[in-house]
Amino acid sequence: MNTRVVVTGLGVCAPNGVGLYNFYDSLQSGASGITFHQELADLGFGCQIAGKPEISESLKESYFTPLQLKGLNSSGVVYGVMAGTDAWMDAGLGKANKDKPDWDSGIIFGTGILGIDKLRESIYLIDDNNTRRLGSNSVMQTMASGISAYLGGILGCGNQVTTNSSACATGTEGVIMGLERIRSGKAKKMLVGSCNDSGPYIWGGFDAMRILPSNYNDDPEEASRPMSATAAGFVPGSGAGALVLESLGSALDRGAKIYAEVLGGAVNSGGQRGAGSMTAPNSEAVQRCILDALSDAGIERSEVDVINGHLTATSKDAEEIKNWSEALKRSGKDFPFINSTKGMVGHCLAAAGSVECVASLLQYRAGVVFGNRNCQDIHPDILKLVDVSQIPRKTIAHRPKIIAKASFGFGDVNACIIFKEYKKR
Structure with a gap:
């Protein structure tokens, strides 16, 4: 370990x-x-x-x-x-x-x-x-x-x-x-x-x-x-x-270039119990997955500064934001920057997580957070939890330190990975 x-x-x-x-x-x-x-x-x-x-x-x-x-x-x-x-x-x-x-x-x-x-x-x-x-x-x-x-x-x-x-x-x-x-x-x-x-x-x-x-x-x-x-x-x-x-x-x-460090991650399932189903996530399981990933990575909630969410452009987006907010115990301007790659590529299904991990890691190389396409009219339930400044419409200059990337799939299954800016200890 x-x-x-x-x-x-x-x-x-x-x-x-x-x-x-x-x-x-x-x-x-x-x-x-x-x-x-x-x-x-x-x-x-x-x-x-x-x-x-x-x-x-x-x-x-x-x-x-x-x-x-x-x-x-x-x-x-x-x-x-x-x-x-x-x-x-x-x-x-x-x-x-x-x-x-x-x-x-x-x-x-x-x-x-x-x-x-x-x-x-x-x-x-x-x-x-x-x-x-x-x-x-x-x-x-x-x-x-x-x-x-x-x-x-x-x-x-x-x-x-x-x-x-x-x-x-x-x-x-x-x-x-x-x-x-x-x-x-x-x-x-x-x-x-x-x-x-x-x-x-x-x-x-x-x-x-x-x-x-x-x-x-x-x-x-x-x-x-x-x-x-x-x-x-x-x-x-x-x-x-x-x-x-x-x-x-x-x-x-071998003197390889390093994009970032992989600190830890977690997978789980909501068991299609409670509000969870074949097509809908169990919120408790989602939050547990996020927290287990942070624990595995040895990272505090306050250290996450960028999230690449699953965020598929459905009615579940507001619920996902609520789960992030409750798991991290953060809201308003204290909420991390968050983006969704799907606004530009759609939902690549089984390829979604890997394509979005690549997108997340490219932010380290460039010192940016990519913007969110097509969310000029942010859902009001999301704005109750996240300050508009944390949902960039266009790419902004910001050197990420800790990126949390999560994916939630049919069958009520969840995965969350934690990346960190690479620095020699």
């Missing part, structure tokens, strides 16, 4: 920016990646907008071999491999040689539903008695651990290579799992992250639940409105985020 863990690499494939530089520029300027999708309109969706990373074929070819590209029909695999490989390279790490894996490095890369387009294609082939046309990589693209398997083979990691899945909490939970493995001395480096497929077969169920905004099809960039009084539901998104976690000793030995 005395092993210090730091972040030495980041990678991202987001609707408003593929690659760190593009993603940072969009976050800094408040640029949205949410667009209208004719395919959704043709299929009769009520919500015809979404956040989807734009990937050219030439860019894809720089990450995959021709053999890997043959029959590749999983957007989640593409996003995850790109983000994970970029994070590894950003950390200054190379691929293991072909004869021996890197026994000290592992991967925990989560997902929600992987390769659904490939699965649909496979079902039709099987039903038409064309099983032989499935191709040799259909299994890898449709198994949940396919993304970690792809990355494990590309990078040559010989430690634990696995996946996790906990709905919208997946990415944040994965960071905590990687932290714990390094803390325990079982690994020196862990590539952690998450991805999510894009497309109608992922987003259709949410549209059927009528929890997506259907009145912004002509104005997609204004649709995702976290903390707003006019929030009308979350905008579906997709993509991937990735972080390289490393023991401080390993990072210092």
Whole structure:
């Protein structure tokens, strides 16, 4: 438990920016990646907008071999491999040689539903008695651990290579799992992250639940409105985020750059009891998760100065702010700065936590707190708890010290991670 863990690499494939530089520029300027999708309109969706990373074929070819590209029909695999490989390279790490894996490095890369387009294609082939046309990589693209398997083979990691899945909490939970493995001395480096497929077969169920905004099809960039009084539901998104976690000793030995320190974290569930349900969080569990994360990190409530919330642009945003306020025992101008990345990228589902962890950590490099898009009309219940100055509309200059990042997922599951500005002790 005395092993210090730091972040030495980041990678991202987001609707408003593929690659760190593009993603940072969009976050800094408040640029949205949410667009209208004719395919959704043709299929009769009520919500015809979404956040989807734009990937050219030439860019894809720089990450995959021709053999890997043959029959590749999983957007989640593409996003995850790109983000994970970029994070590894950003950390200054190379691929293991072909004869021996890197026994000290592992991967925990989560997902929600992987390769659904490939699965649909496979079902039709099987039903038409064309099983032989499935191709040799259909299994890898449709198994949940396919993304970690792809990355494990590309990078040559010989430690634990696995996946996790906990709905919208997946990415944040994965960071905590990687932290714990390094803390325990079982690994020196862990590539952690998450991805999510894009497309109608992922987003259709949410549209059927009528929890997506259907009145912004002509104005997609204004649709995702976290903390707003006019929030009308979350905008579906997709993509991937990735972080390289490393023991401080390993990072210092090789002279790696350090984004921040990972102090601690916590996961729990509300058990779908009390006010908690499959789709709604149990407030007591959310507050316990936040407090357990602070305890694990050895941080006092008063030390948190920036929060990146889950904040999905639904009626639950005000309740989330109340939970933060009660857990931290802070309100008004004493409340930390808080932002939501979802105003610019939508809700990237299983990829949300990892994409938002990358966004949170980029604030350390630049000495800023990113602004909140589309919340000019902050919900009145939120303004009862938080002074308007703590909800920046535009990017502001502020060097974060302690950032709390939380994600809350379907199934009443919660995850909270605590990052700290890196300083030698």
